[in-house]
Amino acid sequence: MSPEDLHITLRADPRLLKAVRGLVQGYVRSCGISAERCDEVVLAVCEACTNAMRHSYNGRRDERLDLAFRCEGGEVVIELHDEGEPIPRACTRPRETAVKDLASLEPGGLGVSLMWRVFDEVEYCPGERRGNCVTMRLKCPEGE
8 A cells, every 4th residue: 555645634514525625626636637537536525525424423523534645556546534433334335326207316325326436446444333434446547
């Protein structure tokens, strides 16, 4: 494992997601990811953060999230750690979203599906008693 290029600890406060978006965008663009692809990555990482805030911490804003970024083996690797309630394994897989009528689509689980669609690999590691780690990997363009 390569050392982290960037590591940030932030409060689990949704108001800070704007800052997270800027940080993710700047880092991913510096790795040579296209602007369009970068926007997708930003959205997926913010979904992961939102899920941790909402589900692991049940909206408690005094908790902490750790985001770590690195490039290794031709990939951008982004890890999100929390110390909240472990996520059930059933909630870590993408949800089927093929529906005929978008109005019939029920909320919940789409952020996880987005992460799986955007990244080449997504790995969830819930702790036994506390905490979660989600590792998201995206291949860098050839020549990077």
